[in-house]
Structures are given as structure tokens and as C-alpha cells.
Amino acid sequence: MRAHIRGAGLPDGGVVSGLQKMSAQDLRALHANLKRSPRGRALVIVHMGTCGVASGAQEVLDAVESAARELGSDGVSIKTTGCAGFCSREPMMTVDVSGAPPVKYCDLNAAKAKRIYSEHVLGGKPIGEYALGAGCESTY
Numbered sequence: 352m353r354a355h356i357r358g359a360g361l362p363d364g365g366v367v368s369g370l371q372k373m374s375a376q377d378l379r380a381l382h383a384n385l386k387r388s389p390r391g392r393a394l395v396i397v398h399m400g401t402c403g404v405a406s407g408a409q410e411v412l413d414a415v416e417s418a419a420r421e422l423g424s425d426g427v428s429i430k431t432t433g434c435a436g437f438c439s440r441e442p443m444m445t446v447d448v449s450g451a452p453p454v455k456y457c458d459l460n461a462a463k464a465k466r467i468y469s470e471h472v473l474g475g476k477p478i479g480e481y482a483l484g485a486g487c488e489s490t491y
Contacts, residue, residue, distance in 0.1 A: 392426040393472045394447040400434025406441035407460065414461035415444070418468035427472055440483060446471050457483040 373381070397403075397412040415429055435443050440457035446467060447453035454477045456467055463481055471477050477485065 392449045393428070394445075395427065395429045395468070395472055396445040396447070397429070397431050398433065398435040398441065398443045398445070399431040400438075400441075402434055402438035403441040403443060408442040410461050411442045411444060411459045411464045414464040415468055418465045422469060422473060437483065443483070446477070448472065448475060451475070451477075452486040454485045455483045456481045 395415055397408055397415060399408050399412065412429075412431065419427060419429060435441075435445070435455065437443065437457065442459045443455060443457045444459060444464065444467070445453050445455045448471065454471065456463070456478070459467075459481065467478055467481065
């Protein structure tokens with residue numbers, strides 16, 4: 352079965368055709384392949400929504416980037432994203448080390464961010480006292 356997508360800004364009058372409908376199994380396989388993408392051994396995401404920035408997320412991002420320069424960043428990707436949905440616990444960041452569940456850290460400052468980078472991102476040891484939770488948030 353083929354799906355058609357209509358939307359503003361699309362070529363040919365806003366219609367895209369030829370997309371295959373995917374089963375839940377196909378989506379799980381796609382997700383697994385994306386998780387194994389060549390992004391490296393660790394991904395650090397600093398949540399930079401309005402609430403995060405107002406709470407000090409820029410300081411956290413600066414500290415992570417500084418730690419990466421000082422301690423090394425081979426195989427580590429640092430990215431930003433919007434609000435993680437826990438505004439009262441900002442600044443937050445998520446650390447996803449290959450082969451382990453992602454960990455969402457909260458109530459951060461520069462010193463905590465540097466410690467997380469050193470011990471979790473590079474050392475592989477999550478810091479429970481700063482963690483809000485660990486594991487995949489998806490339902491599949």
C-alpha cells in the first residue's frame with residue numbers, strides 16, 4: 352500500500368507519493384539502525400528550550416564543550432535540542448553512551464556538567480545523584 356502526503360511547501364501541488372507504509376516491525380528495525388548510526392560512542396544532548404536557557408543551559412553547554420576540549424572528544428557528539436518537558440528541573444542534558452540506556456540529568460550547573468562529561472561520557476559510569484531517569488522513553 353502506498354501513502355500520499357499533502358502539505359504546504361511540497362513540490363507538485365503539495366503531494367508526495369510513492370512512500371511505503373511501514374509496519375511496526377519495520378519501524379523498530381529503522382529505529383535500531385538509526386541508533387547504530389556512525390554518530391560515535393556517545394551523544395550528549397543539552398536541552399536548550401526557553402525554560403532551559405532561562406535556567407542556565409547555556410552555562411551547561413559551555414561547560415560540556417570546555418570539558419570536551421580539555422579531556423578529549425573522540426567519538427563524542429554534542430548537540431542541543433528544545434525543552435525536555437520537565438521545565439522545573441532545568442537545566443537538563445541527556446547522555447546516550449552506546450550500549451547503555453540514555454540517562455537524563457537535571458538541575459545542572461557547570462561543575463555538574465563537567466563531572467558528568469568526565470565520569471559518564473568518557474568513563475561510562477552514570478552519576479545517579481544527578482539523574483532524573485534512565486532508559487528509552489519510547490513505547491516500542
